[in-house]
Amino acid sequence: MKKIAVIGQGYVGLPLALAFASHTQVVGFDIDEARVNELNNGVDRTKEADAGVLLSARQFSVDTDGQKGYIASCAVEDLRSCTIYIVTVPTPIDEFNAPDLRPLRSATRMLGKVLKKGDIVIYESTVYPGCTEEDCVPILEQESGLIFNQDFFAGYSPERINPGDKVNTLTTIKKVTSGSTLAIAEEIDQLYQVIIHAGTHKAPSIKVAEASKAIENAQRDVNISFVNELALIFDRVGIDTQDVLAAAGTKFNFLPYKPGLVGGHCISVDPYYLAHKAVQLGYHPNVILSGRRVNDSVAEFIASKVVKLMIRKDIAVKGAKALVLGITFKENCPDIRNTKVKDLHTALEDYGVQTDIVDPWASREEVQHEYGLRLKSMEDVLQSGAYDAVIMAVSHHEFLKLDLKNFCKERVVVFDIKGVLDRAIVDARL
Template sequence: MKKIAVIGQGYVGLPLALAFAPHTQVLGFDIDEARVGELNSAIDRTKEADQETLKATLQLHAESAGARGYAASSSEEDLRAFSIYIVTVPTPIDEFNAPDLRPLRAATRMLGKVLKQGDIVIYESTVYPGCTEEVCVPILEQESGLQFNTDFFAGYSPERINPGDKVNTLTTIKKVTSGSTPEIALAIDGLYKTIITAGTHLAPSIKVAEASKAIENAQRDVNISFVNELALIFDRVGIDTQDVLKAAGTKFNFLPYKPGLVGGHCISVDPYYLAHKAVQLGYHPNVILSGRRVNDSVAEFIASKVVKLMIRKDIAVKGSRALILGVTFKENCPDTRNTKVMDLFNALQDFGVEVDLVDPWADANAFWLEYAVNLISLENAMNGNAYDSIILAVSHQEFLSIDLSALVKEKAVVFDIKGVLDRSLVDARL
């Protein structure tokens, strides 16, 4: 197997690099020098990599003199020794919900400078259909001076990592593959078959593979928006959404989606990539964008509901204290990228509420750097029974048996977004 460099060592890139490491020499490239230092010391702040596996692949690299195994680097010069480049950099959206391709373009320009005859560049970052060939390939040609599909080749294999999931992992999820020529497509498919035990699906083109990723998360987003809209309706009816879903779920073909805050690096972002391409082609995607509007309104709804409940209990809203339990975008995972809990935090502050945030999974320093907001410890939150309202936003295991009485004043509001707390202890849930 040819030597592989994986560009980006986050939630996607690191597990991928470690999976290939027993088979060939793998370089985990990242521009974050601190991250590279941690990885070379067998420390993974994302908690996606098994520490023993990371140690073993680092040791394999040392014992085999680089013939196999894993090492991390932030040196662009180190990339020149590799023949296959897999790009796993973030593809976020900007403040206007438009694709932000700056990390992707930067990584592509860097690779263009080291590209050689016969090299293959495979993209795993989520993009809109056509992006690889319309945006990335021209950059590679310009920077390298090489000709696409003659001197170098490209492929696309969308990432399907589910952060925090220790059952559905990289190797146990079927992998979609594609390549820029029929021969390269087969070579790329064969490459992934060496590590994906669930098997692969060879798409007929790069655009098809790109589109498959975009619609996976757009479909989930639309389905969740439907139950979120139900929650808004049933709140006005005066019935519990969870009770309705439980009753409807007795039908064999009812899909068990739950209402909630829809954040994270995929579901709340990918639909905008697909919508961007549609608008480019003169079509306004009504369903996709309406789903986004509903899901983006949920935080404001929850904040308003909490305030209304406080007023009913004669709790002064302005100057009151609220505690939000959980800031990551999902349970038992440290990933805070694009968390919609911050929308809830800001909405409550707009009502004059003083808000504290607790999350035992999130890295407090990284959270401060991203959001300029401090996290407090659960122990500090429990000192003084100080809160007028509590919102359970993320169902981390540490929160499931929490003693709410140690956190609230005698008269307080408890809102359970996730529907996991004892109903006798909460005033409302989504």
């Protein structure tokens, strides 16, 4: 098997690099020098790989041939000996909800400088249909001086990593593949078949593969927006949304989606990539964007509901203290990307409620850097205590063991976003 470089060593790139490292030499490239040093010392802050796996995979140096194994690097020169490059860098949105391709373009320019005849560049980062061939390939040609589909080739195989999921992992999820020519498409498909136990699906074109990724998460976003809108309606009706969903769920073909805050690296971002392409082509995607609007409104709804419940219980809102349990975008996972708990915190503070957040899974430094928020420790919470409101935002297993009486006032509002607390102590659920 050819030597592989995986560009980006985050939630997607690291598991991919380690899977290929069992079969060939893999350079895991990342621009974060601290991250590279941690990985080479067996430390993975994303918790997707343990120290034993990382250290046992480090079986070669970049100067040797004919071995297999993994090494992390931030040196561009270490990429020159590779012949297959897999790009897994972030593709976020900007403040206007437009695709931010700067990380992707930067990685592509870097690869263009080391690209050689016969090399293949495979993109896994989420993009809109056409991005690989229309945005990335011209950069590769310009930087390398090589001709696309003559001197070098491209492919697209959308990532399907589910952070924190130890059951549905990289190798157990079917992989969509594609290539810029029929022969390259087959080569890329065979490459992934080596590591993907669930098998592969070879798409007929790169654009089809790109579109398949965009609609996977747009579909989930729209479905969740539907039940979130139901929650807004049923709150006005005066009935519990989860009771309604439990009753409706007795029908064999009812889809079991739950209401909630929709953040994370995919569901809250990918629909905007599809919408961006649609608008470029003169079509306004009503359903996709309306779903985004509903899901983005949930944090404000929860904050206003908490305040109304406080008023109903004669709890003074201005100067009150609220505790939010969790800031990661999902339970038992350290990933804070695009968390909507930040919006919830902002909304509560706007009402004059002093709001603390506690999360044993999240990195304090990362939360401070990304959102300007200081996480509380459970020790801080127990000592400062006396909260007027508690919001279960993320159902980490540590939170399920908590006794709220230890840090709440006698009169307290409890809002259970996740529907995991004893209903006897809950004032409202989403």
